[in-house]
Amino acid sequence: xxxxxxxxxxxxxATNMAKALKKTNYRIIQVxxxxxxxxxxxxxxxxxxxxxxxxxxxxxxxxxxVSLKDSxxxxxxxxxxxxxxxxLILHTAGSISISVFEGYAAHYGVFYPMQTFxxxxxxxxxxxxxxxxxxxxxxxxxxxxxxxxxxxxxEECSSEQRKYLHLAAVxxxxxxxxxxxxxxxxLHEHQLSFNGLLPLIDETxxxxxxxxxxxxxxxxxxxxxxxxxxxxxxxxxxxxxWQDIYNLLSKSIHENNKKLPNP
Amino acid sequence: xxxxxxxxxxxxxATNMAKALKKTNYRIIQVxxxxxxxxxxxxxxxxxxxxxxxxxxxxxxxxxxVSLKDSxxxxxxxxxxxxxxxxLILHTAGSISISVFEGYAAHYGVFYPMQTFxxxxxxxxxxxxxxxxxxxxxxxxxxxxxxxxxxxxxEECSSEQRKYLHLAAVxxxxxxxxxxxxxxxxLHEHQLSFNGLLPLIDETxxxxxxxxxxxxxxxxxxxxxxxxxxxxxxxxxxxxxWQDIYNLLSKSIHENNKKLPNP
Numbered sequence: 001x002x003x004x005x006x007x008x009x010x011x012x013x014a015t016n017m018a019k020a021l022k023k024t025n026y027r028i029i030q031v032x033x034x035x036x037x038x039x040x041x042x043x044x045x046x047x048x049x050x051x052x053x054x055x056x057x058x059x060x061x062x063x064x065x066v067s068l069k070d071s072x073x074x075x076x077x078x079x080x081x082x083x084x085x086x087x088l089i090l091h092t093a094g095s096i097s098i099s100v101f102e103g104y105a106a107h108y109g110v111f112y113p114m115q116t117f118x119x120x121x122x123x124x125x126x127x128x129x130x131x132x133x134x135x136x137x138x139x140x141x142x143x144x145x146x147x148x149x150x151x152x153x154x155e156e157c158s159s160e161q162r163k164y165l166h167l168a169a170v171x172x173x174x175x176x177x178x179x180x181x182x183x184x185x186x187l188h189e190h191q192l193s194f195n196g197l198l199p200l201i202d203e204t205x206x207x208x209x210x211x212x213x214x215x216x217x218x219x220x221x222x223x224x225x226x227x228x229x230x231x232x233x234x235x236x237x238x239x240x241x242w243q244d245i246y247n248l249l250s251k252s253i254h255e256n257n258k259k260l261p262n263p
Numbered sequence: 264x265x266x267x268x269x270x271x272x273x274x275x276x277a278t279n280m281a282k283a284l285k286k287t288n289y290r291i292i293q294v295x296x297x298x299x300x301x302x303x304x305x306x307x308x309x310x311x312x313x314x315x316x317x318x319x320x321x322x323x324x325x326x327x328x329v330s331l332k333d334s335x336x337x338x339x340x341x342x343x344x345x346x347x348x349x350x351l352i353l354h355t356a357g358s359i360s361i362s363v364f365e366g367y368a369a370h371y372g373v374f375y376p377m378q379t380f381x382x383x384x385x386x387x388x389x390x391x392x393x394x395x396x397x398x399x400x401x402x403x404x405x406x407x408x409x410x411x412x413x414x415x416x417x418e419e420c421s422s423e424q425r426k427y428l429h430l431a432a433v434x435x436x437x438x439x440x441x442x443x444x445x446x447x448x449x450l451h452e453h454q455l456s457f458n459g460l461l462p463l464i465d466e467t468x469x470x471x472x473x474x475x476x477x478x479x480x481x482x483x484x485x486x487x488x489x490x491x492x493x494x495x496x497x498x499x500x501x502x503x504x505w506q507d508i509y510n511l512l513s514k515s516i517h518e519n520n521k522k523l524p525n526p
Contacts, residue, residue, distance in 0.1 A: 012481060070488050095483075095491045115463055116481045121473060123466065129459045155459075164453045167495045168446035172460050173467045174482030175512045176439045181476035181519065183431035190427045196392045196418075197435050198472060200378055203386065204436045205468035209461060210384060213444035218275060218379045219437030220358075225333050228358045232430045241515045248511055249438045252504045256444065 003146075006030045006057060007048075008080055009067035010038040012117040013092055015045070017065065017150070020125035022046045024149040032057050059083045063146065065111070067092045074100060081105045088142050094166025097159040098133050109134035109143040112162055113151070116173045125150050131157035131165060182242050214256070221253035266409075269293045269320060270311075271343055272330035273301040275380040276355055278308070280328065280413070283388035285309045287412040295320050322346045326409065328374070330355045337363060344368045351405050357429025360422040361396050372397035372406040375425055376414070379436045388413050394420035394428060445505050477519070484516035 003026045007014050010033035018028055022045075031050045033039035043050035051057055054076065057064075066073055066080055070093050073080075081089055081104040089101055089108045101108035110133040115123055130151045134140035140156070147154040157165065180201065184194040207216045220228035229250050236243040266289045270277050273296035281291055285308075294313045296302035306313035314320055317339065320327075329336055329343055333356050336343075344352055344367040352364055352371045364371035373396040378386055393414045397403035403419070410417040420428065443464065447457040470479045483491040492513050499506040 069486055070483075070491050074490070095494060114459065116466055116470065116479075118470070118474060118479060118481070121470060127462055129462060153462075161453065161455060163494070163498060164450060164455055165459065167498055168450050168455075168457075168460055169463055170482055170484075170495060170509075171442045171446040173463050174480065174484060174516065175442050175508075176464075176467050177471070177476050177480055178484075178512055178516045178519070179434045179438050179442075180471050181480065182515075183434040184476050187427060187431050190424065192424060192427055192431075194431075194471075194476075196377065196428070197431055199390055199392060199416075200432055200436050201439075201468050201471065203379055204439050205464050207379065207381070207384060208440070208443050208457075208464065211381060213440050213447050213457075216379075216381060216440055217437065217444065218381070218440070219433050220333075221433075221437060221441075223332055227337070228333050231358060231426070232433060235426060235430055241511070241518065244511055245438075245515060246433075248504070248507055249441055252445075252508060253437065253441045255504065256441070 002027050003063055004029045004061040005063045005065060006032070006061040007042065007065050007067065008032045008054075008057065009065075010035070010042040010050075011067060012119055013113065014065070014067040015042050015119050016115075016117040016123050016125065017067070017092070017113065018042055018046045019122065020150050021146075026063070026146065026149065029061060030058050054079050059087075061087060063088045063090065063142075065090050065092065070096055077101065077104050088139060090143065090146075094169060095163055098135065099159065101135070105135075107135060107139045107142075109139055110159070110162070111143060111147055112157070112166070114165060114169050116177075126152050129153040129155065131155055131162055133157060133159060133162070179245075182245065186236070186239070186242070217253060217257070219253075221250040222257050224254055224257075265290050266326055267292050267324040268326045268328060269295065269324040270305065270328050270330065271295045271317075271320065272328075273298070273305040273313075274330060275382055276376065277328070277330040278305050278382050279378075279380040279386050279388065280330070280355070280376065281305055281309045282385065283413050289326070289409065289412065292324060293321050317342050322350075324350060326351045326353065326405075328353050328355065333359055340364065340367055351402060353406065353409075357432060358426055361398065362422065364398070368398075370398060370402045370405075372402055373422070373425070374406060374410055375420070375429070377428060377432055379440075389415050392416040392418065394418055394425055396420060396422060396425070442508075445508065449499070449502070449505070480516060480520070482516075484513040485520055487517055487520075 028046045028048045031043040039050035089105045090111045112131040113128045115128040130147045132143045134143045291309045291311045294306040302313035352368045353374045375394040376391045378391040393410045395406045397406045
């Protein structure tokens with residue numbers, strides 16, 4: 001049996017997921033995005049139609065994958081679900097409860113792939129940890145089938161747990177990337193290249209595969225090397241927010257360390 | 264000609280560097296550390312003697328590699344250099360100027376390997392970017408020989424530039440690792456495993472090999488998804504410092520984004 005799928009949203013996550021789904025026996029028949037450019041680009045990639053108005057979304061698909069900005073999903077849920085009583089409606093958001101669909105849809109669930117997606121870089125979806133949840137045991141089977149067609153790492157997870165996973169993802173991905181960005185910006189200001197940092201960035205990531213991050217901590221803050229801390233903070237005087245980041249993270253590293261038993 | 268080397272300090276960096284140096288034609292004859300355990304452990308690894316008093320350090324080596332906490336190096340420089348007029352004295356610190364040796368030593372320099380080192384995890388030193396500097400052109404040749412015996416990525420760099428490289432290293436390594444640690448701690452509080460984050464951590468690091476970090480930014484803060492930002496910040500109410508980190512980094516991501524030209 002072929003499952004017909006419609007993507008509501010054509011952002012980074014939807015693009016990567018749709019491209020991966022195209023390689024399975026699911027068939028994507030339509031893509032919706034309010035941005036014509038995004039809708040048409042993704043639709044073309046996966047050989048589907050596209051629409052830019054929610055009212056024009058076909059009602060005869062068996063699965064709808066809703067991947068919109070969280071506030072938009074919350075606002076538009078009634079309109080999205082409307083007229084699709086037998087379909088399975090899924091969202092992909094880390095921080096939205098499954099209950100967002102309650103009272104609107106009969107069959108619904110969550111498919112949260114915990115990864116960072118860009119349109120310009122293709123991800124091997126098989127290795128993406130995917131956290132799923134559904135409105136009933138029967139619907140869960142369907143969500144699981146979809147998830148296992150895409151990924152080798154599928155786990156059930158409650159909405160409550162998913163909130164913490166998403167928060168953790170924000171720390172290790174979004175915030176980490178921002179630290180890379182800050183470093184890139186001030187190296188650039190001093191005519192130095194970011195590329196020299198790549199072996200260090202890689203090793204920092206690799207290390208926590210073997211050692212707990214709490215034990216892997218190095219640098220002036222954990223040694224409480226005050227001279228270095230003051231001097232480095234002063235280097236950032238032209239960038240008050242970056243200086244605040246420097247001071248706060250140094251303080252937090254030092255305080256975490258004090259809480260540990262002495263070695 | 265065999266070069267006889269003495270390590271002043273037996274911490275993470277010294278341990279990794281000494282182990283790598285042992286595989287070259289340099290010969291390590293002694294290790295100093297005030298901590299007997301550290302001194303003897305490293306000395307044993309590299310078949311050298313060890314001492315725990317600076318006054319007992321042999322004076323007949325050709326190269327001394329000083330790898331101490333920055334404040335200790337600054338305080339002890341006279342004692343370290345004393346009685347070794349022909350030797351080459353190097354330090355390995357990112358943030359200390361080469362001038363720390365001025366007026367004390369005749370031949371000196373800096374060898375700064377930009378990597379994160381743990382005693383429990385061996386690093387392939389060949390891939391570590393090493394930044395060098397010396398008191399004279401003649402001494403630079405010696406520092407370069409040593410550096411090139413250890414690493415395939417050796418670059419000259421002034422003390423001023425090295426300060427910014429070290430600051431960048433603190434951001435992308437020490438601070439990043441601390442974000443991993445915070446995530447590990449609160450996942451643990453909620454009976455969730457850190458290991459599920461590893462594919463995301465790896466991809467976040469891998470991504471900036473291909474895309475500039477400023478373009479790789481994803482997540483609620485760059486989308487300015489206020490509902491999610493407030494909800495996630497509230498999840499951290501029991502940990503004021505982590506909540507401050509969340510709020511400050513979210514604000515900084517959002518502000519950086521506003522400065523960019525519209526896409």
